[in-house]
Amino acid sequence: MKVWTLAATLLVTLSANTAVFAAKALTPKAQLEKAATHIVVGKVRSITSTANQDAQYATTIYAAVIAISGVEKGDGLKPGDVVEVRYVSRAWRGSGSPPPFDSGHSPRPKENDTVRAYLVNQGYNGAGYTTDGHYDVYYKNGFEILR
Numbered sequence: 001m002k003v004w005t006l007a008a009t010l011l012v013t014l015s016a017n018t019a020v021f022a023a024k025a026l027t028p029k030a031q032l033e034k035a036a037t038h039i040v041v042g043k044v045r046s047i048t049s050t051a052n053q054d055a056q057y058a059t060t061i062y063a064a065v066i067a068i069s070g071v072e073k074g075d076g077l078k079p080g081d082v083v084e085v086r087y088v089s090r091a092w093r094g095s096g097s098p099p100p101f102d103s104g105h106s107p108r109p110k111e112n113d114t115v116r117a118y119l120v121n122q123g124y125n126g127a128g129y130t131t132d133g134h135y136d137v138y139y140k141n142g143f144e145i146l147r
Contacts, residue, residue, distance in 0.1 A: 038135065
C-alpha cells in the first residue's frame with residue numbers, strides 16, 4: 001500500500017508540472033550537489049514499479065530501496081540505514097510522431113547496482129516541488145551508477 005501511495009504522489013507531482021516532459025537537459029553535477037537535500041551512496045536492494053498508460057504515454061513510477069553505505073550530504077540518514085527513493089520513466093504510445101517530451105530519469109539503476117543518489121526531501125526536485133516528506137531522485141539525472 002505504501003508503494004502505491006508513493007507512486008500516486010509522484011505521478012501527481014510530475015503530472016502537475018507538464019514542463020517536465022519537454023526534453024529536459026541533464027543537470028550539471030555542481031548543480032545536482034547544490035540542489036540535493038541529501039546525497040547518499042549505497043546498494044539498490046529492491047525496485048518496485050507502478051505502470052500507468054493513457055492514449056499517449058506509458059508512465060512508470062519506481063520506488064527503489066537503497067542500503068546506505070555513505071552519506072555525502074544531508075541530515076537524518078546514516079550508513080546502515082535504508083531509504084526508499086522515487087523516480088519515473090515515460091514512453092510515447094500515441095499515434096504519429098511524438099511531441100517533444102522527456103523520457104524520465106536517466107540513468108535508471110538495476111537491483112544490486114551501487115549508486116550515488118542525489119535526493120530531494122521537501123523542495124524542488126528538478127521537475128516540481130515535493131512536500132510529502134519522501135525522497136525523490138533529482139530529475140533527470142539524479143542517479144550515478146558506480147558499479
